[in-house]
Amino acid sequence: MSFEEFQNRTRLFVVGALDPDEMAEFENARHEFGEEAEAFIAECYSLSEAFALSLKPARASDQIKARLMEMVKNRQAH
Amino acid sequence: MEGIQREESEALSQLYDRYNGILKALVLRVIHNEAEADDLLQEIFMEIWNQAKNFSAQRGKPLGWMVTLARRRAIDGLRKKQAYARAEERLQHETEQQPDAWVHNSTEEEILDGDRRVLIRRVIGMLPPAQQQAIELAFFRGMSQREIAAKTNTPLGTVKTRLELGLKKIYDGLKELRDEL
Numbered sequence: 148m149s150f151e152e153f154q155n156r157t158r159l160f161v162v163g164a165l166d167p168d169e170m171a172e173f174e175n176a177r178h179e180f181g182e183e184a185e186a187f188i189a190e191c192y193s194l195s196e197a198f199a200l201s202l203k204p205a206r207a208s209d210q211i212k213a214r215l216m217e218m219v220k221n222r223q224a225h
Numbered sequence: 226m227e228g229i230q231r232e233e234s235e236a237l238s239q240l241y242d243r244y245n246g247i248l249k250a251l252v253l254r255v256i257h258n259e260a261e262a263d264d265l266l267q268e269i270f271m272e273i274w275n276q277a278k279n280f281s282a283q284r285g286k287p288l289g290w291m292v293t294l295a296r297r298r299a300i301d302g303l304r305k306k307q308a309y310a311r312a313e314e315r316l317q318h319e320t321e322q323q324p325d326a327w328v329h330n331s332t333e334e335e336i337l338d339g340d341r342r343v344l345i346r347r348v349i350g351m352l353p354p355a356q357q358q359a360i361e362l363a364f365f366r367g368m369s370q371r372e373i374a375a376k377t378n379t380p381l382g383t384v385k386t387r388l389e390l391g392l393k394k395i396y397d398g399l400k401e402l403r404d405e406l
Contacts, residue, residue: 155389155392155393158389158392158393158396159363159370159388159389159392161293162360162363162364162388162392163296163297163300163363163364163367164363164364164368164369164370164373164388165369165370166369166370166371185283185284188284188285189283189284189285189289190285191396192285192286192289192290192292192293193286193289193396193399193403194392194395194396194399195289195292195293195296195364196286196288196289196292197345197348197349197395197399198251198292198349198360198364198365199247199248199250199251199288199292199295199296200247200341200342200345201342201345201346201349202247202250202251202254202342203250203342204246204247204249204250205246205249205250205253205262206246206249207245207246207249207262207263207266208263210263211245211263211266211267212238212241212242212245214267215237215241215267215270215271216234216237216238218267218271219234219237219271219274220234223232223234
């Protein structure tokens with residue numbers, strides 16, 4: 148796989164659109180291209196960030212944070 | 226994120242305040258149910274707390290990591306609850322009312338985030354509708370290329386091309402915007 152093809156696959160990978168057979172090829176190429184591949188993958192996560200940031204933020208119920216912090220507190224206590 | 230890795234609960238509290246709106250919107254976009262989205266959001270932040278030690282800044286920014294984690298949890302939740310059929314109905318209903326799924330009414334609050342949102346939507350909005358739809362189904366519905374092909378009655382090769390071209394255009398557009406963001 149060329150690096151250009153790897154770049155195309157990476158963009159599909161970060162949005163979760165690779166089929167299982169492509170995933171195996173992707174992982175092989177990822178290993179083959181090493182650090183260059185990891186740097187490009189990290190850069191491509193800007194795509195998934197952008198899709199999330201394209202949505203109007205939604206407000207969570209006030210109870211959620213209270214429950215979350217309570218769970219964390221309990222976990223730290225044990 | 227470093228504070229969370231040191232198990233400082235105040236750091237989680239701050240992270241929650243900063244990102245709960247973005248992550249809730251993402252989860253809601255996937256599962257289309259307010260109460261389920263709130264429950265999942267709590268689980269997601271608990272997982273962020275538990276998995277923070279696995280986060281590495283060298284492999285990307287915290288938001289990208291959290292979005293990936295939240296999206297995966299939301300899609301898993303959707304599948305586990307076998308809510309596809311109900312979500313289909315809701316999505317269909319929403320799509321009829323709002324042809325462009327990425328278009329939402331904005332308010333005056335969070336002006337900075339709003340500006341960023343407008344810029345990102347502008348990049349996405351420049352894609353042909355078929356490319357937008359393919360990306361929407363992959364990212365927000367968790368569909369593989371084969372599933373998208375089956376759902377849209379489109380050859381697999383065409384779906385692949387739409388996704389690759391669409392994502393490359395968005396990626397290139399975001400790179401140009403990076404200074405503005």
